[in-house]
Amino acid sequence: MRRGAGPLRRARQDRMVGGVAAGLAERMGWDVTVVRCVFVMAALASGFGAAGYVLAWLLLPMTGESATIASKAMTDRRGIALAGALVSLLVVVLLIAPQLRAGYLDSIATPLLVTAAGIVLIWRNASEDEQGMIQHFAEPLIGLAEGRVKVRITLRLIIAFVLAALGIALFASAPAKGAPLQAVSGVLVVIAAIAVILGPWWLRLARDLVLERQARVRAEERADMAARVHDSVLQTLALIQRRAQDPQQVVALARAQERELRAWLFDGRAPGTLDSATTIAEGVRLIQQDVEAQHGIAVEVVTVGDCELDDDLSALLAAAREATVNAAKWSGAEVVSVFVEVEPEEVSVFVRDRGRGFDPGAVSSDRKGLAESVHARMCRRGGSARVRSAPGQGTEVSLTMPRSAANRSAANREPGRS
């Protein structure tokens, strides 16, 4: 067998774990199997064999590479912290060990610490293909943990039973005086047993809670988005269909919609939220202008009081806009009356027309207008919406939104605006 030349490197090709044994065998011209056996025996005999192997793994670069894992690990602060945590945990176990009368643990303590810390650092810093190798070794263990439910539960029960027995034994055998550590460690071990049994269940519970909340948030976001798309894009498309014979207006509508959509998608400004308005009265005036311009219908606005806009009140305005547009489009009336009253506790908006009206019970549920855009939007923010209408009697939409405490106190700082 030819003795290799050059510095000592970990072997890439015929490695089994880290390639240390193969690299050493190649460099020295020894038989790789013999070297491996020596390593295993050394590891079993004192533990230093394993520690040495891990150190070599850390400190020797692989063939074809110049950097060692250790050099990468130096900058891996989280890895070092993890290794430190693991070491401290082992130290605690070793401190308790004498109480367990397990003296043999002492002899392997130091190599155990080195090995554990080294493996953590290797795990976090090894190159991709080496991590694949480690994973290959870890798979059976993970498989055990993720295997069939029955196996898992049995395993957990066994571990928990052993731990509990150990803990109770420790606690019971503790002398009445003088050895508080033993009693405490007994209690700790029993707690660990409980954690082993119930831990996964706790974890699953916490995870389910998080997942459920995420799902709800997503659903709300979706509904909000659907409402906004309905307000802006779908409205405009409907308008374009109605004015198909007037190309100029169609172009103007499309352009305005494009601008709004861009602002929403790229600048994060939501369509339908009245960005330029800072108070309720301004917002309502904007609605009046827009609806009068787009639908050629008079909007009579009466406001009583005023206050700053916040998210809730913006939602109220968006709903009011929707109701006004609805009246402009479907009622056939010449005038839509909008009445806004800001009271200390709440803000109310009434949108009324004397048009043809409809039977609120007879509107099909897929017509989104009032149902989703107005009603659901108000409910999501803690407000309420009511529609009163009958065929031939016109329609009145009443919207009420409670004012948040912050909004109320903002108004108090500004005397004269009630």
Add this chain to the structure above:
Amino acid sequence: MNMTGTATPRDPGLSGRTRPRVVIVDDHGLFRSGVRSELGDQVQVIGEAEDVQPAIELIAELLPDVVLLDVHLPGGGGQAVLAATKPVHPQVLFLALSASDAPEDVIAVIRAGARGYVTKTISGPELVAAVQRIAAGDAVFSPRLAGFVLDAFASGPAQDVGQPSFDPELDQLTPREREVLRLIARGYTYKEIARELFISVKTVETHVSSVLRKLQLSTRHQLTKWATERRLT
């Protein structure tokens, strides 16, 4: 100025049913002819004026039942016409008309003695109804005026207590009056309000007249303060 809510025109029953005699005061000729044609033959338009001084003379000469008065007139505004006519001819009733609704102007003409206020966007039939209502001795509140009044009387009376001029009867609205004003502001007609509140139309009219009286006679500090604030913003 001794106008009160119970003041009656010369002959309420008669002028309510016969065609009220009307004078139109507005500086826009086009608007005057528009109103004249809208009023049709349900109302008898007996004269027109386009300035303050001619209007005062014309009203003194013709003594109409109702004067349709533009709030914004050159040479002093509708207020000047009211100030010159009211003390001499208290039986002539005024309905204020305005295109721009500057609240302080509206409140000013009401306090100067106008029995009602409507916007110029009002429809023909509604204007006829308003004139007839005024001629019958009732007050006419447009949604906007109702909003103004609610706003001006919004804050509780507590702030005015202790002021020498404070008169609880005059300086605050009753809950019922507030309800009526809210419904007017929401665009309800008197008839609809009556149905909504389960009261008679006559009672609605009484409430509105009482609000008008408060508006005209109240020395409420809040009212002036409110109007000043509104002018600033």
